[in-house]
Amino acid sequence: MADTSLGTPEQLRDPNYMPALVKAVPLGIQHVLSMFVSNVTPAIIVAGAAGFGFGSNSPDFPELLYMIQMSMLFAGIATLLQTVGAGPVGARLPVVQGTSFAFIPIMIPLVAGRGVDALAALYGGVLLGGLFHALLGTVIGRIRFALPPLVTGLVVTMIGLALVKVGIEYAAGGVPAKASGAASYGGLRSWSAALVVIFVTLGLKFFARGMLSVSAVLLGIIAGYIYALGIGMLSFEAIGQSWSRAAAFALPQPFKYGFEFSAAALIGFCLMAFVSAVETVGDVSGIAKGGAGREATDKEIQGATYADGIGTAIAGCFGALPNTSFSQNVGLIAMTGVMSRHVVTLGALFLILCGLVPKVGGLIRTVPIEVLGGGVIVMFGMVVAAGVSMLSDVTWNRRNMVIFAVALSVGLGLQLEVMNLAPGAPNALQHLPDTLRILGASGILPAALIAIVLNLLLPEELASEATEEISGGMAGHK
Known part of the structure; x- marks a missing residue:
């Protein structure tokens, strides 16, 4: 009000x-x-x-x-x-x-x-x-x-969905620690700092009002920062060096x-x-x-x-x-x-x-990467939630289900296939020119292109047909 x-x-x-x-x-x-x-x-x-x-x-x-x-x-x-x-x-x-x-x-x-x-x-x-x-x-x-x-x-x-992996990697200790195989990666100390941020953010978002609620992520990261200082993850000397070099x-x-x-x-x-x-x-x-x-x-x-x-x-x-x-x-x-x-x-x-x-x-x-990871998990999760909220406005008829299914399968499939490969390993797009390989690896652009093209080309008459064939007969069941 x-x-x-x-x-x-x-x-x-x-x-x-x-x-x-x-x-x-x-x-x-x-x-x-x-x-x-x-x-x-x-x-x-x-x-x-x-x-x-x-x-x-x-x-x-x-x-x-x-x-x-x-x-x-x-x-x-x-x-x-x-x-x-x-x-x-x-x-x-x-x-x-x-x-x-x-x-x-x-x-x-x-x-x-x-x-x-x-x-x-x-x-x-x-x-x-x-x-x-x-x-x-x-x-x-x-x-x-x-x-x-x-x-x-x-x-x-x-x-x-493309970004949530970043949040987990940061919360576990950061990409450099993961790449080097550091024993600390994924340790309790790393996760504890990220969890402090998440819990403080959620607490403020749901149980506080006004500016405290609006600034929940920022205040959560500040709480995680203080926690990191307390457990020795961050030192005042490091803060002083950063301050003096800037x-x-x-x-x-x-x-x-x-x-x-x-x-x-x-x-x-x-x-x-x-x-x-x-x-x-x-x-x-x-x-x-x-x-x-x-x-x-x-x-x-x-x-x-x-x-x-x-x-x-x-x-x-x-x-x-x-x-x-x-x-x-x-x-x-x-x-x-x-x-x-x-x-x-x-x-x-x-x-x-x-x-x-x-x-x-x-x-x-x-700000330690683990602390930032806690905030990023919340922020990127909210991006997914915003997308789902937009999708709630869609009428889920047979036509729209087909468009969504094909676009998501290709886009997310390419994204996961490329993400989970070791550097230099063959991938599903390796025979494409460099430009198309980089664009396709995101998964987002192929998914968007497929969704736009199918939405423009598929006849609207499909929208009035039942969804039983796609949903395995579950449509209409309670």
């Missing part, structure tokens, strides 16, 4: 209304707290996949720090594009932008084990994919028919890692841009409905899509990852009842400030 001390009901539903600064600032920071961990996690995952060392004495430490810093800075800049706008760019609604999880299954194969050398192609894909994403703004209203809940729900579910202030560097054209990166980012665009359409619609009790206008949806793409393209020029609207903040607007875009603008300015101070990234880097 909205707090009427912030303004009249009419004012609270107005995106252009500005509450008193003493109340607007905490509301803006609350938006940042609800997305902070999710925003920096993709950079840590991609850096880990590339083989960056996580220790403060690692030669890769400055690169990891820079990626975390850019995640915060350009999430703030992309959010300003949405809330303040620039010409046709931006919804001018309280839309919070952050680093997208959707692209992680595409990015991991591009950088796997290749270190800093892989980043030129990665950021080339981010830049070009962002420009393509912005172009989708001109046609987003006309292509939504090809992406019903059956397709988008499947894709979001597949994204979550600068007090630093500006982003354009094309720090160079620019390289990669067909796999370009195709992968462009295809996933469709998913991100549809997600943003849903978030903007949810904000308009939950905050103002109305439908989003075509101009707002188009402006939001432009901001998504341009924010991503700019981020790619400076070493940040693709941005998209954050769904958790949509729920926060519905909960607080404050529709003010200026509140979110204040949150964006706070993010930008954090992004210009590398010492913030230095502290984030000291």
Whole structure:
């Protein structure tokens, strides 16, 4: 329920209304707290996949720090594009932008084990994919028919399923420990830190209210961090080293890692841009409905899509990852009842400030991988749950069951087959060109392509037929 001390009901539903600064600032920071961990996690995952060392004495430490810093800075800049706008760019609604999880299954194969050398192609894909994403703004209203809940729900579910393995590996001790065969991998000490995060997060989410509930994942990770200090998993000396090695202030560097054209990166980012665009359409619609009790206008949806793409393209020029609207903040607007875009603008300015101070990234880097794993398990599980929620809107007739079954079987099958192989071992896609092999290994793009094509081609008449043939005769039984 909205707090009427912030303004009249009419004012609270107005995106252009500005509450008193003493109340607007905490509301803006609350938006940042609800997305902070999710925003920096993709950079840590991609850096880990590339083989960056996580220790403060690692030669890769400055690169990891820079990626975390850019995640915060350009999430703030992309959010300003949405809330303040620039010409046709931006919804001018309280839309919070952050680093997208959707692209992680595409990015991991591009950088796997290749270190800093892989980043030129990665950021080339981010830049070009962002420009393509912005172009989708001109046609987003006309292509939504090809992406019903059956397709988008499947894709979001597949994204979550592709990522849950990362959470388990982190909670057990991290990919480097697994690769080296370290005896500590999967030990009680590692799992205990992850479980502290999970239990504290769940406790706050279900039994607390207000900001405590909204920031449950962040507070869970803080609790895990304190626990890690208590059991000696992390030392104050290591924290001090990270803090001292990080600068007090630093500006982003354009094309720090160079620019390289990669067909796999370009195709992968462009295809996933469709998913991100549809997600943003849903978030903007949810904000308009939950905050103002109305439908989003075509101009707002188009402006939001432009901001998504341009924010991503700019981020790619400076070493940040693709941005998209954050769904958790949509729920926060519905909960607080404050529709003010200026509140979110204040949150964006706070993010930008954090992004210009590398010492913030230095502290984030000291979070033990096991502690981060506990938070990641919750976050990626929520991605799967969001996909299942979308699928609940599907009418499960024979036609839709066939589409879902074929797309899921091929996509998840490819994903699992490639994931479980030793390096250099033959795989189901080994005879494909490099570009197609990288794209197919994610499992998500093949599943999305199959679902879209079958949804457009299979006749609607199948929808009226019974489902007994597919469900083994169980349809209709109680």
